[in-house]
Amino acid sequence: MTESKDVNAGSTASKERVAQFNQRFDFGSYAETRQFLDELAELSKRDDYYPDVSFGKTYANISIDGEGQAALREMNSTFIADMQALVTKTKN
Amino acid sequence: MTESKDVNAGSTASKERVAQFNQRFDFGSYAETRQFLDELAELSKRDDYYPDVSFGKTYANISIDGEGQAALREMNSTFIADMQALVTKTKN
Numbered sequence: 001m002t003e004s005k006d007v008n009a010g011s012t013a014s015k016e017r018v019a020q021f022n023q024r025f026d027f028g029s030y031a032e033t034r035q036f037l038d039e040l041a042e043l044s045k046r047d048d049y050y051p052d053v054s055f056g057k058t059y060a061n062i063s064i065d066g067e068g069q070a071a072l073r074e075m076n077s078t079f080i081a082d083m084q085a086l087v088t089k090t091k092n
Numbered sequence: 093m094t095e096s097k098d099v100n101a102g103s104t105a106s107k108e109r110v111a112q113f114n115q116r117f118d119f120g121s122y123a124e125t126r127q128f129l130d131e132l133a134e135l136s137k138r139d140d141y142y143p144d145v146s147f148g149k150t151y152a153n154i155s156i157d158g159e160g161q162a163a164l165r166e167m168n169s170t171f172i173a174d175m176q177a178l179v180t181k182t183k184n
Contacts, residue, residue, distance in 0.1 A: 030142060034133060041126060050122060050149035057142035
């Protein structure tokens with residue numbers, strides 16, 4: 001997950017007019033975290049879209065910047081909704 | 093990957109005397125990134141140690157804080173060396 005430095009604020013400001021999408025998911029076990037990450041990988045391959053992901057034993061944080069959100073909109077992708085649906089499925 | 097806030101600087105300073113270990117690996121394809129992450133998961137299960145990982149399509153960044161490094165030393169784990177060896181294997 002990269003942070004934009006002030007020195008580039010001008011050039012990145014226009015690109016980042018849309019706020020970055022960040023969502024954290026917490027899981028009950030590492031196995032659940034892995035299952036989510038594996039299924040997220042399938043979504044990424046389906047849409048050829050690869051968000052920035054950070055994870056540990058029982059959490060995953062997904063970040064999608066303004067550019068990424070625009071790209072997903074352009075291809076009418078349901079990536080975000082499908083990702084959120086994965087979590088409800090993983091936890092049942 | 094969490095950043096320590098100033099308000100807790102006192103309490104985290106002692107824990108973070110050892111500098112955080114950060115290593116970024118860049119890959120030629122998403123398939124290589126996935127292979128590395130899958131093999132890293134096996135190392136994590138072997139040592140019951142789960143570093144903070146952030147990744148995108150063709151990179152992975154591994155962070156191990158002072159506490160994690162102390163835990164790995166205590167169990168004479170070769171986690172870091174084995175992780176680095178994975179990369180040379182993944183890229184061949």
